[in-house]
Amino acid sequence: MNRDAPGEVTVQGRRLMVRHRFFSLKNMVLLVADQTGKEMVYKCFVKGRPSLVREKANLLRFAPESPALFGESEDALLLEYIEGENLLDVYVRLEEEGLAGTEVLDNLVGSLGRLYRKSPGYRLGDMNLRNFILEKDNGRIRFVDYEETSVGKREEDAGRLMAFLLTYRPVDTVWKRTFVSHLTERLVLSGLDGTLIRHYAEDELTAISHRRRMEKIMLPEGFPDSIC
Ligand SMILES: Nc1ncnc2c1ncn2[C@@H]1O[C@H](COP(=O)(O)OP(=O)(O)O)[C@@H](O)[C@H]1O
Numbered sequence: 001m002n003r004d005a006p007g008e009v010t011v012q013g014r015r016l017m018v019r020h021r022f023f024s025l026k027n028m029v030l031l032v033a034d035q036t037g038k039e040m041v042y043k044c045f046v047k048g049r050p051s052l053v054r055e056k057a058n059l060l061r062f063a064p065e066s067p068a069l070f071g072e073s074e075d076a077l078l079l080e081y082i083e084g085e086n087l088l089d090v091y092v093r094l095e096e097e098g099l100a101g102t103e104v105l106d107n108l109v110g111s112l113g114r115l116y117r118k119s120p121g122y123r124l125g126d127m128n129l130r131n132f133i134l135e136k137d138n139g140r141i142r143f144v145d146y147e148e149t150s151v152g153k154r155e156e157d158a159g160r161l162m163a164f165l166l167t168y169r170p171v172d173t174v175w176k177r178t179f180v181s182h183l184t185e186r187l188v189l190s191g192l193d194g195t196l197i198r199h200y201a202e203d204e205l206t207a208i209s210h211r212r213r214m215e216k217i218m219l220p221e222g223f224p225d226s227i228c
């Protein structure tokens with residue numbers, strides 16, 4: 001187990017052994033197991049109850065695409081554990097191996113489509129690739145972090161996602177630009193507005209350049225007009 005996590009936690013009278021602490025800048029997120037060995041995720045909200053209430057409402061809104069809710073305490077939710085690899089690790093590995101990642105692209109577009117059909121008018125919010133898990137058993141991609149989910153446009157999610165995809169390190173490689181173009185092409189084919197994706201991607205790239213004090217990364221040439 002990494003970093004200072006408790007040895008066990010209690011939810012609604014159930015004692016749960018802590019097996020692992022996931023990487024998180026905001027909250028305490030733990031892999032826990034009950035007496036039978038069943039693994040679940042314990043997400044403790046550092047900012048308190050309003051964040052928990054918001055995430056719970058959104059989890060239910062996107063069920064069954066979202067992780068199932070197994071219980072809650074004053075400041076934590078007990079969730080279905082989606083076993084697999086987070087999409088950031090998958091993305092880094094694809095680039096290292098020089099693979100196109102066609103299957104991952106198709107799975108991601110399929111998962112986003114299923115999620116948006118569940119809750120029209122909502123956007124997922126935090127499009128960090130760590131919030132997506134490539135499920136071990138079936139190769140499906142699941143979104144796990146609904147704390148920032150809100151009413152909004154799908155194109156805002158897509159634009160932010162493109163900005164993140166281009167700026168993971170090493171930033172703005174030819175491989176990343178190709179991946180981003182292919183993903184945008186698929187999303188536009190699935191019905192999203194390419195011009196709006198561009199607008200939100202530009203916004204996020206500007207924000208990232210300020211946050212990291214670096215020169216602003218430009219979108220792939222002609223994006224998205226070359227593909228609309
Ligand atoms: N239901 C889940 N199944 C598998 N892994 C999860 C699940 N929920 C969270 N995680 C892992 O824990 C990390 C942090 O959880 P997350 O819900 O994103 O909280 P935050 O980003 O607010 O700290 C995620 O990036 C993911 O790797």
Ligand SMILES: [Mg+2]
Binds near residue numbers: 128130
């Ligand atoms: Mg997260």
